[in-house]
Amino acid sequence: MKRIMLTVAYDGTAYHGWQLEPTGLTVEEVLNGALTGLLGEEIRVSGASRTDAGVHALGNLCVFDTASPIPAEKIAPALLGRLPDDIVVRASREVAPDFHPRRCDSVKTYEYTIYRDTLPNPLVRRQSYFFYRPLDVEAMRRAGAHLVGEHDFKSFCAAGSQAETTVRRILSLSVREDGPFLKIEVRGTGFLYNMVRIIAGTLIKAGLGQLDPEEIPAILAAKDRRLAGPTAPPEGLCLRNIELYPEGFPPELRKGEEDGSE
Amino acid sequence: MKRIMLTVAYDGTAYHGWQLEPTGLTVEEVLNGALTGLLGEEIRVSGASRTDAGVHALGNLCVFDTASPIPAEKIAPALLGRLPDDIVVRASREVAPDFHPRRCDSVKTYEYTIYRDTLPNPLVRRQSYFFYRPLDVEAMRRAGAHLVGEHDFKSFCAAGSQAETTVRRILSLSVREDGPFLKIEVRGTGFLYNMVRIIAGTLIKAGLGQLDPEEIPAILAAKDRRLAGPTAPPEGLCLRNIELYPEGFPPELRKGEEDGSE
Numbered sequence: 384m385k386r387i388m389l390t391v392a393y394d395g396t397a398y399h400g401w402q403l404e405p406t407g408l409t410v411e412e413v414l415n416g417a418l419t420g421l422l423g424e425e426i427r428v429s430g431a432s433r434t435d436a437g438v439h440a441l442g443n444l445c446v447f448d449t450a451s452p453i454p455a456e457k458i459a460p461a462l463l464g465r466l467p468d469d470i471v472v473r474a475s476r477e478v479a480p481d482f483h484p485r486r487c488d489s490v491k492t493y494e495y496t497i498y499r500d501t502l503p504n505p506l507v508r509r510q511s512y513f514f515y516r517p518l519d520v521e522a523m524r525r526a527g528a529h530l531v532g533e534h535d536f537k538s539f540c541a542a543g544s545q546a547e548t549t550v551r552r553i554l555s556l557s558v559r560e561d562g563p564f565l566k567i568e569v570r571g572t573g574f575l576y577n578m579v580r581i582i583a584g585t586l587i588k589a590g591l592g593q594l595d596p597e598e599i600p601a602i603l604a605a606k607d608r609r610l611a612g613p614t615a616p617p618e619g620l621c622l623r624n625i626e627l628y629p630e631g632f633p634p635e636l637r638k639g640e641e642d643g644s645e
Numbered sequence: 646m647k648r649i650m651l652t653v654a655y656d657g658t659a660y661h662g663w664q665l666e667p668t669g670l671t672v673e674e675v676l677n678g679a680l681t682g683l684l685g686e687e688i689r690v691s692g693a694s695r696t697d698a699g700v701h702a703l704g705n706l707c708v709f710d711t712a713s714p715i716p717a718e719k720i721a722p723a724l725l726g727r728l729p730d731d732i733v734v735r736a737s738r739e740v741a742p743d744f745h746p747r748r749c750d751s752v753k754t755y756e757y758t759i760y761r762d763t764l765p766n767p768l769v770r771r772q773s774y775f776f777y778r779p780l781d782v783e784a785m786r787r788a789g790a791h792l793v794g795e796h797d798f799k800s801f802c803a804a805g806s807q808a809e810t811t812v813r814r815i816l817s818l819s820v821r822e823d824g825p826f827l828k829i830e831v832r833g834t835g836f837l838y839n840m841v842r843i844i845a846g847t848l849i850k851a852g853l854g855q856l857d858p859e860e861i862p863a864i865l866a867a868k869d870r871r872l873a874g875p876t877a878p879p880e881g882l883c884l885r886n887i888e889l890y891p892e893g894f895p896p897e898l899r900k901g902e903e904d905g906s907e
Contacts (some may be wrong), residue, residue: 394767439768459764469767502721505656505731506701506772506883621768 384448386482387455389414389428390474391443395617396509397469400436401443407436410470414445417465421458422451431484431625432491435577437617439510442473442624444484488628490554490570490636495583495619497565504563511564512583512619518565518590520558526589527556527567529599530582533638537606539582540575541614549575549606552638558586568623572636577614585612646710648744649717651676651690652736653705657879658771659731662698663705669698672732676707679727683720684713693746693887694753697839699879701772704735704886706746750890752816752832752898757845757881759827766825773826774845774881780827780852782820788851789818789829791861792844795900799868801847803839803876811837811868814900820848830885834898839876847874 391414399407411428418426431444453461458475466472498504498511499518530539530553537549553571560566567583585602588594594612602610628636653676661669673690680688693706715723720737728734760766760773761780792801792815799811815833822828829848831841847864850856856874864872890898 392767394770441766441768463764468765468770471765471767473764502725502735503730503733504703505654505733506703508656508730509771510768 386448386478386480388446388478389472392441392471392473394469395437395439401430402433417462422449435617438620440622444625488632490626492570492623493579494621494623495567500563512616522596523558523586523590525596526586526599531556534603538602538611539578541577544576580614581611583615588612648710648740648742650708650740651734654703654733654735656731657699657701663692664695679724684711697879700882702884706887750894752888754832754885755841756883756885757829762825774878784858785820785848785852787858788848788861793818796865800864800873801840801843802837806838842876843873845877850874
C-alpha cells in the first residue's frame with residue numbers, strides 16, 4: 384500500500400462542490416470513479432478543501448491509498464483521458480503513508496474575481512462575478528486591511544458551521560485591479576465555511592459605500608454573522624493553491640509574526 | 646421601419662457557429678428568437694462575420710429592421726433576460742436604413758490564444774488551445790511578419806471557399822506572451838474562410854521548428870492550401886472587434902500605406 388497525493392484543478396460550474404453528497408454530482412465522486420477505473424481497485428479520495436457548489440480550484444489537494452504498481456507520477460497524465468475536461472489532475476506524487484494535507488500546517492490562497500462592466504461578458508461569466516455598480520477600490524482595501532491577522536471570524540462564517548473554533552489567521556489580503564477585473568486575493572492558514580465569499584461580499588459592501596471600512600473591527604468583535612456583508616456568489620471564487628509545511632510553519636509564518644500580536 | 650445594429654459577444658462553445666444551418670443551434674438563430682419575442686414581430690438579423698462552430702466573439706455585429714417603438718439603446722439591456730448566458734448583446738444603436746457592416750470598409754481584430762503548459766487547465770479550456778510542446782516565439786513572430794500587407798492568401802484559405810478573390814490585407818500581426826498564454830493578434834481589412842485559424846496553425850508549425858519562417862513568401866506565392874500549416878482548433882479563436890469606416894478608410898489605413906507597396 385502506498386499513499387498518493389493529487390493536485391486537482393476544476394471548473395466547479397457543473398458540480399455540487401467537492402464533497403460526496405446525495406443530491407448531485409461532485410468532484411470527489413468523479414475522481415473516485417476515474418481512479419477506480421484506472422487502478423482496478425475501489426478508490427476513495429480524501430480532500431484538503433471541501434469547496435462549495437460552483438467554486439473553482441486550480442490547486443486543491445487530495446490523498447488516497449493504493450496497492451497499484453503504477454508509478455505515482457504517471458497517475459496524473461493517465462487520468463487525462465478518464466476525466467471530463469472540467470477536471471484535470473495537474474500532479475500526482477507519493478507521500479508518507481500517514482500524511483494528510485488537512486492534518487498538516489498549510490497556507491491556502493483564494494482569489495475572488497469581480498468583473499466590472501455595464502453588461503456581462505459571456506467569455507468570463509463562469510469564472511467571475513459580474514457587478515455593474517461602481518466600487519470604491521480604496522475603501523475595499525481599507526476594509527480588507529482590518530481582516531489581516533488572527534481574529535475570531537465568527538461574523539464571517541456561515542450559520543450552521545460545526546468548526547470547533549472560529550479563530551483563524553489571514554496572512555495577507557489584497558485588492559488588485561486588472562483591466563475590468565477586480566481580484567481579491569486572500570492568503571490564510573485556515574478558513575471557515577463560506578468565509579472568503581463573506582469577506583468578498585463585505586468588501587463589496589464597503590466598495591459601495593454601504594459600510595464604513597472602520598466598522599470592520601466592531602463587526603469582528605460582535606461575532607454576529609448578520610453584521611458582515613452578504614455571501615458573494617460562488618462563480619467568482621477560486622482556490623488557487625495550498626502550500627504545505629509538513630515540518631510546521633517556518634518562523635515568518637508563525638502565529639503573531641505578521642500582525643504584531645502574539 | 647428603422648435599422649438597428651447590435652454588438653454581440655458570445656461563448657461559441659455550445660453553438661454551430663453564427664449562421665443559420667440545419668444541423669445545430671447557431672448564434673443567429675438564438676438572437677432571432679430573442680428579438681422576435683422582445684419586439685413582437687418576426688426578426689431576422691444579418692451578421693458582419695459568420696464565425697465558425699466553437700469560435701467566440703466579443704464584438705461581432707449584426708443589423709435588423711424593425712417597426713418597434715422601443716428606443717434602439719434599450720434593446721441591448723432588454724435582451725439580457727431573454728438570451729442564454731453565453732450570448733450577450735453588449736450594445737444596440739440605430740443606423741441608416743441602408744447600412745450594413747458587411748458592405749462597409751472595416752477592420753477586424755481576431756485573437757488566437759494558446760495555453761502552454763504540461764497539462765491542460767480546466768478554467769481556460771473553453772477559450773484557449775492547450776499546447777504542451779515548446780514553441781519558439783521568435784520564429785512565430787518572424788513567420789507572422791511575412792503575412793503583414795496585401796497578399797493573395799489562397800494558401801491560407803479552407804478548400805471550398807467561394808470568395809471571388811483571395812487577396813486580403815493584414816494590417817498587423819503580433820505574437821504576445823502573457824504568462825502561460827501566447828496570444829496571436831491579427832488585424833485586417835478582410836479575412837477568408839478559416840484564414841486566422843490556418844495562420845495560427847502555420848505559426849505554431851514555425852514555432853515547432855517544422856517550418857522555416859523564411860518559407861512563408863513561397864507558401865503565399867504557391868497559392869496552395871497544402872503548403873500552409875494545419876487549421877488550429879476553434880476554441881482558441883475570438884473575434885475581438887470590428888471597426889467600421891462608413892466614410893471609407895482614413896489615409897493611414899488605405900491600401901499600400903502599411904506595407905510600402907502601391
